[in-house]
Amino acid sequence: MGYSKDQLLARLKELQIDFSQYEHPVVLTVEAQAKYVGNVGGALSKNLFLKDKKHRYYVVSALADTKVDMKVLSQRLGLGKGGLRMAPEEVLGEILKVPLGCVTPFALVNESASHVSLLLDKGFKTQERCIFHPLSNDMSISLNAFGLDKFLKSIGRDPTYIDLEANPPVGKDQPPDLASLVPLGSTVLPDLPEKTPSQDSSGNHPSAGNNSTAVTAKADKPSSAVQNVKEKSVNGVRPSIPSTDAGKFVEELLDRTSTLLLSEISEDSIKRHGGQLGAEVANNIRKCLREDLKNLATIVKNTAYTEGFYAGTHYQPKRL
Amino acid sequence: MEKVEDQNPQQEEDQVVNPWEVSAKDGGKIDYDKLIDKFGCQRLDQSFVDRVQRLTSRPPHVFLRRGVFFAHRDFNDILDAYERGQKFYLYTGRGPSSEALHLGHLIPFMFTKYLQDAFKVPLVIQLTDDEKCMWKNLSVEESQRLARENAKDIIACGFDISKTFIFSDFDYVGGAFYKNMVKVAKCVTYNKVVGIFGFTGEDHIGKVSFPPVQAVPSFPSSFPHLFSGKDDLRCLIPCAIDQDPYFRMTRDVAPRIGYHKPALIESLFFPALQGETGKMSASDPNSAIYVTDSAKDIKYKVNKHAFTGGQETIEKHRQYGANLEVDIPIKYLNFFLEDDAELEHIKKEYGAGCMLTGEVKKRLIEVLTEIVERHRRARAAVTDEMVDAFMAVRPLPNMFD
Numbered sequence: 204m205g206y207s208k209d210q211l212l213a214r215l216k217e218l219q220i221d222f223s224q225y226e227h228p229v230v231l232t233v234e235a236q237a238k239y240v241g242n243v244g245g246a247l248s249k250n251l252f253l254k255d256k257k258h259r260y261y262v263v264s265a266l267a268d269t270k271v272d273m274k275v276l277s278q279r280l281g282l283g284k285g286g287l288r289m290a291p292e293e294v295l296g297e298i299l300k301v302p303l304g305c306v307t308p309f310a311l312v313n314e315s316a317s318h319v320s321l322l323l324d325k326g327f328k329t330q331e332r333c334i335f336h337p338l339s340n341d342m343s344i345s346l347n348a349f350g351l352d353k354f355l356k357s358i359g360r361d362p363t364y365i366d367l368e369a370n371p372p373v374g375k376d377q378p379p380d381l382a383s384l385v386p387l388g389s390t391v392l393p394d395l396p397e398k399t400p401s402q403d404s405s406g407n408h409p410s411a412g413n414n415s416t417a418v419t420a421k422a423d424k425p426s427s428a429v430q431n432v433k434e435k436s437v438n439g440v441r442p443s444i445p446s447t448d449a450g451k452f453v454e455e456l457l458d459r460t461s462t463l464l465l466s467e468i469s470e471d472s473i474k475r476h477g478g479q480l481g482a483e484v485a486n487n488i489r490k491c492l493r494e495d496l497k498n499l500a501t502i503v504k505n506t507a508y509t510e511g512f513y514a515g516t517h518y519q520p521k522r523l
Numbered sequence: 524m525e526k527v528e529d530q531n532p533q534q535e536e537d538q539v540v541n542p543w544e545v546s547a548k549d550g551g552k553i554d555y556d557k558l559i560d561k562f563g564c565q566r567l568d569q570s571f572v573d574r575v576q577r578l579t580s581r582p583p584h585v586f587l588r589r590g591v592f593f594a595h596r597d598f599n600d601i602l603d604a605y606e607r608g609q610k611f612y613l614y615t616g617r618g619p620s621s622e623a624l625h626l627g628h629l630i631p632f633m634f635t636k637y638l639q640d641a642f643k644v645p646l647v648i649q650l651t652d653d654e655k656c657m658w659k660n661l662s663v664e665e666s667q668r669l670a671r672e673n674a675k676d677i678i679a680c681g682f683d684i685s686k687t688f689i690f691s692d693f694d695y696v697g698g699a700f701y702k703n704m705v706k707v708a709k710c711v712t713y714n715k716v717v718g719i720f721g722f723t724g725e726d727h728i729g730k731v732s733f734p735p736v737q738a739v740p741s742f743p744s745s746f747p748h749l750f751s752g753k754d755d756l757r758c759l760i761p762c763a764i765d766q767d768p769y770f771r772m773t774r775d776v777a778p779r780i781g782y783h784k785p786a787l788i789e790s791l792f793f794p795a796l797q798g799e800t801g802k803m804s805a806s807d808p809n810s811a812i813y814v815t816d817s818a819k820d821i822k823y824k825v826n827k828h829a830f831t832g833g834q835e836t837i838e839k840h841r842q843y844g845a846n847l848e849v850d851i852p853i854k855y856l857n858f859f860l861e862d863d864a865e866l867e868h869i870k871k872e873y874g875a876g877c878m879l880t881g882e883v884k885k886r887l888i889e890v891l892t893e894i895v896e897r898h899r900r901a902r903a904a905v906t907d908e909m910v911d912a913f914m915a916v917r918p919l920p921n922m923f924d
Contacts, residue, residue: 257815383665497640498681498897502904505684512912 206300206312208339214312215346220353222346223332229340231304233267236334236343245332245345248324250306252299254290255282259386260298260316264308265324265367266333275370276322281379300338307336308351312358320386325364327351447507456496463488540765541721543658545792552799553792555593555764562767564594564789571595574602579641586634586790589857594764596774597786601759605642610923611757612750613638614740614785616649617677619669620659624676625811626894627793630858632680634790635761645686645749645922648677649740653692657729667693674910676814679902682913686922688749689913692736699747703739703780708732710776719768737766738773741785748916758785763792794854798830814899818892825852825888833873833880844876845883852880852887859890 215222227239233249241247247267254260255277265271277287292303298319299310308323310316327333332345348364355362363384373379467484476483537548540558547553559566567590576583586592601611615635617628639646650673652666661669670691677689696704713731716722722731741758743750750756760770767789774784795810809828812821832850834840847853847870860866869886872878 378659378661378665383662383668495897498901501681501683502901505678505909506904506906508684509906509909509912512915512917513908516915 206310206338208337208342211309211312211337212344214357215344215350215354218353218357220346220350222344222350224337224342224344226342231340237267240334240343240345243334243345245334246327246330247334248327250308250335252290252295252306253287254294255280255286255288255385260290260294260319261287261322261384261386262299262306262308262311262319263322263367264306264327264335266326266330269324269326269367271367272370276367276381278373279369279371279379279381280385281373281382282385301336302340305336305338305340307338308355309335309338311355311360312338318386320384321355321360321363322367322381322384323351323362323364324367326367328364447503447510452499452503455499459492459495460488463491541768542765545765547800555791558764559594562594562764562771564596564764564767564787565598567593567595567598567788571598571602575641578602578605581641584634584637584641585861586630586637586858588863590791591630591858592634592761592788592790594789595787596770597784598759598788601757601786604757609755609757610644611642611759611786612644612743612922613646614649614758614760615646615762616651616737616740617673618651618655618658619666619673620655620661622669622672623808623813623815624673625813626859626891627811629676629680629814629898630790630793631761631763632677632682636681638759638761639683639686643923645919646682646688647740647746647749648682648687648689649737650674650689650691651737653696653729653736654733656693657727657733663693667691671907671910674913675905676898676902678905678909678913679898681901684909684913686919686924687913688746688916688919689910690916691914694914695916696736700739700745703742703745704735706780707735707738707773707776710779711735711772716772719772734769734772737769738776741770741773741777742782744782749919749922755783757783760785760787762787762789764789765792793858794851796824796828796830796851798849798851799854812891812895814895814902816895818896821891821895822888825884825891829855829884829887831880831884834876837879840879841876845873845880847874850883852883855887856883856890859894860886 212224223243223245225240225243227236230236230239233247237247248264249267249269249271250265251263251271252260253263253273261280263271263276273287274284278284280286290298295301295303295306298313298315299306300313300315301307301310308321311319311321327348330348332347333351334343334345335351336342337344352362365381365384371377371380464484467487468480472483473480538554538557539546540553545553567587572583572587575587604611613635615631617632635646638644650670652663652670655661655669656663656666659666670693674689674691711734716731716734720734739745741760743753743756743758760766762770767787770785770787777784796812797810809824812824816824829851830849831852832846832848834843834845845853850873853870853873856866856869860869869878869883873880873883
């Protein structure tokens with residue numbers, strides 16, 4: 204459930220952040236936006252939603268005039284020369300929970316975007332006010348960079364402003380200067396095809412019909428995507444991996460055992476071993492599954508220990 | 524008095540093996556016999572493998588059976604003491620220089636996990652983030668970040684949290700650990716450390732004073748929260764043989780400060796996909812199989828980049844057979860294919876020319892994919908909280924159970 208524009212505006216007011224809002228027809232590009240809010244006294248921003256080859260996502264927010272070279276940025280992040288590309292449309296809605304043409308730093312308020320790295324143009328700091336979409340394309344808000352910082356800090360983000368036009372050398376002795384901005388975990392989304400729909404459907408252009416089926420096919424999975432995008436939650440929310448569920452653990456063990464059992468019993472093996480088949484299969488099961496099941500058990504043990512450890516380090520002693 | 528390397532290795536030998544550089548003579552293969560001879564460690568022969576099997580009542584790990592861990596120092600002392608009921612602890616580590624871990628990096632950890640399970644002993648794992656900060660010129664924050672990321676992959680190898688302590692140098696150095704560092708440092712002259720590690724006048728003092736950091740985890744008193752009162756506890760260090768210089772230095776110092784010498788059990792180098800003479804490097808993703816590789820990546824890399832000993836044409840191959848000496852798929856199967864009988868069969872058939880390179884590669888792809896898949900699943904279960912728990916300075920009351 205994504206944050207709404209109204210919720211965001213209410214939040215900004217709560218935080219006593221000074222901003223102005225401008226309603227206008229839906230716009231999808233900076234040029235269109237400029238027609239309506241180009242001369243309200245704020246600097247327009249352009250916002251890119253990017254991804255790298257390891258499914259990590261980035262929002263790059265810059266002044267409309269700043270030149271952003273994706274190749275250079277990719278190198279500065281330590282992703283090699285062609286490591287960054289525009290994130291596919293489908294992912295925009297799932298992760299940032301905003302429509303097309305509405306990428307904005309404010310989208311990071313959503314839990315689903317907790318993994319997304321934010322790169323801000325240091326040029327924002329020199330402007331009186333900067334203009335962004337507040338989670339919807341039918342409005343723009345202008346605020347000072349301090350206001351943006353205050354908001355970002357309130358959602359647990361540390362605003363990092365960088366010189367997006369800089370092109371420092373990257374090599375063996377000059378490590379990529381922006382490497383620390385690469386997200387820690389990768390966002391695990393269910394089986395999104397790397398190729399665009401047009402490539403998959405043998406050269407057809409992506410028609411509206413094609414896109415909608417692609418989107419609905421994934422619609423039933425976003426909850427697991429959000430659950431997987433946990434690793435490092437912004438506000439230290441506890442892990443919710445089901446590995447300590449005794450029921451699930453036992454089911455997993457039984458599943459593996461019965462799969463192996465069934466594969467071992469066939470007409471052939473019955474003929475071969477006759478009455479001894481039981482002993483033979485039991486032996487094989489032990490041999491094949493021993494290590495795998497031990498590994499599973501260790502994972503459960505470690506997870507349970509970790510939960511206990513967390514509880515122990517956060518417990519409040521009895522008040523006397 | 525065991526042999527201690529006291530000449531600059533680059534001067535006389537063409538083969539260079541030290542913690543920061545491994546290269547063979549004239550771009551050829553590493554000569555392990557020469558290495559054992561030069562370093563002064565011992566070969567691990569079959570009698571050791573049998574003894575381990577007897578003492579642990581379980582089949583010895585594939586790396587022992589295949590001679591991947593092939594050299595040692597004082598491993599027999601460890602086994603003698605174990606037989607008398609005296610336990611030991613394990614110490615291994617990683618220099619977190621990159622986020623991408625490949626299978627070669629996992630080898631010491633896979634073996635250490637087996638040792639932990641088989642002997643039921645505790646383990647300390649050192650992440651030398653300070654070393655990488657100094658040698659690779661990373662920022663302090665970046666090296667700490669990499670240390671935590673690498674810790675997740677290490678944990679995914681299946682270590683038991685109730686018997687394992689992971690620490691990063693930036694976090695842990697101080698207190699009793701630092702006291703031991705100073706004790707060790709006082710026993711090693713500048714000249715000695717230059718001789719062992721090849722430092723020059725241009726190297727900064729951080730590098731020169733680093734070796735004690737890697738030495739002192741060999742001493743139980745460095746971990747008072749774990750081994751308080753157990754000053755007699757022995758230490759076994761599984762590592763790749765290029766780390767030997769650190770521990771030669773440590774073993775030299777240990778008796779002088781009243782500690783047991785740590786024992787070592789050392790492995791071969793894991794060859795690059797392009798062959799023994801190639802270098803596995805982080806900047807060439809096709810030189811190794813990474814733990815983040817998909818099944819498709821593995822298939823592609825093995826098929827397109829693995830150096831094989833097969834002949835150029837099928838006819839020639841059927842006639843002469845494959846050159847197993849240089850064949851990378853066979854070498855990789857040697858490391859990772861559990862079934863001894865199957866490996867023997869493949870070697871025989873491939874060497875005779877009956878089996879083709881494609882079949883061997885296919886089997887290798889299956890084996891590697893299974894390993895990487897298993898690792899990925901385990902890695903997905905590792906949370907930041909779990910890393911915090913592994914790295915917390917806490918007692919491990921059940922570490923010998």
